[in-house]
Amino acid sequence: MSLTPTRIHHLTCATLCPSLRRVPGLVPDQLVAHVLLLETAEGLVLVDSGFGTDDVAQGGRRLGRAFVAGVGPRLDLAQTALHQVRALGHDPADVRHVVLTHLDLDHAGGLADFPDAQVHLHRAELAAALNPRLRERQRYVAAQWEHGPRWQPHDAGGEDWCGFTAVRAVGDDVLLVPLPGHTRGHSGVAVRRPSGGWFLHAGDAYFFHGDKKRPRSCPPGLRSFQVMVQADRTARLVNLERLQELHATRDDVTVFCAHDRAEFLALEGVTD
Numbered sequence: 001m002s003l004t005p006t007r008i009h010h011l012t013c014a015t016l017c018p019s020l021r022r023v024p025g026l027v028p029d030q031l032v033a034h035v036l037l038l039e040t041a042e043g044l045v046l047v048d049s050g051f052g053t054d055d056v057a058q059g060g061r062r063l064g065r066a067f068v069a070g071v072g073p074r075l076d077l078a079q080t081a082l083h084q085v086r087a088l089g090h091d092p093a094d095v096r097h098v099v100l101t102h103l104d105l106d107h108a109g110g111l112a113d114f115p116d117a118q119v120h121l122h123r124a125e126l127a128a129a130l131n132p133r134l135r136e137r138q139r140y141v142a143a144q145w146e147h148g149p150r151w152q153p154h155d156a157g158g159e160d161w162c163g164f165t166a167v168r169a170v171g172d173d174v175l176l177v178p179l180p181g182h183t184r185g186h187s188g189v190a191v192r193r194p195s196g197g198w199f200l201h202a203g204d205a206y207f208f209h210g211d212k213k214r215p216r217s218c219p220p221g222l223r224s225f226q227v228m229v230q231a232d233r234t235a236r237l238v239n240l241e242r243l244q245e246l247h248a249t250r251d252d253v254t255v256f257c258a259h260d261r262a263e264f265l266a267l268e269g270v271t272d
């Protein structure tokens with residue numbers, strides 16, 4: 001038995017329509033929440049979880065008025081990871097592990113739909129979410145983990161992965177790659193592809209496909225948003241440069257972020 005991914009599905013577990021889209025060119029019309037579903041011989045693994053059935057059932061109330069008004073989530077049960085796992089013919093109870101880039105409300109909402117899964121994340125992220133500073137209180141929604149997830153916090157350090165320091169999260173082929181900046185313990189998740197090479201789910205280390213290129217491009221409203229919500233500006237920009245370097249130099253690594261729709265559409269139909 002092995003935890004090596006044998007098949008990878010790309011799901012979006014949210015659709016976000018920011019209010020600023022009404023001003024042409026300021027932000028993209030639509031953002032996604034890119035989630036991976038990995039099939040392994042020992043069960044299923046989710047990378048990030050998007051919004052969950054409780055977020056949808058409560059009509060977004062627990063997400064907060066400011067978030068709903070500004071970010072514009074279109075809450076749809078069919079988009080939750082729970083429903084998509086079922087639609088693919090799987091039993092949600094077979095989801096044994098959830099690996100999170102971070103605990104922001106648009107990434108952690110699905111946790112309660114998989115209450116028996118082990119939840120892997122950076123130790124610093126769990127510490128931030130459980131004891132948020134004043135300005136972090138809006139981004140973390142404690143109700144999303146009031147069921148008591150089986151947290152598996154990972155410390156930084158470990159081994160080299162493409163010049164980054166990674167730590168094995170699930171088996172040998174799903175790695176947590178610390179990329180702090182957006183939040184205190186934000187991480188990417190590297191997944192070995194069955195067809196060869198790697199995916200790097202970079203979470204919210206950047207928001208727009210042009211961010212990972214040199215010269216960088218990003219609609220101005222989205223660029224300002226990234227600054228507004230960053231926990232550590234210096235760390236974020238250092239990690240963005242490292243991701244640009246990775247994207248430019250490693251053909252065997254496909255880098256994508258959580259919210260860019262173009263990156264998602266390019267991978268949605270890819271069978272691994």
Ligand SMILES: [Zn+2]
Nearest residue numbers: 104106204258
């Ligand atoms: Zn996000």
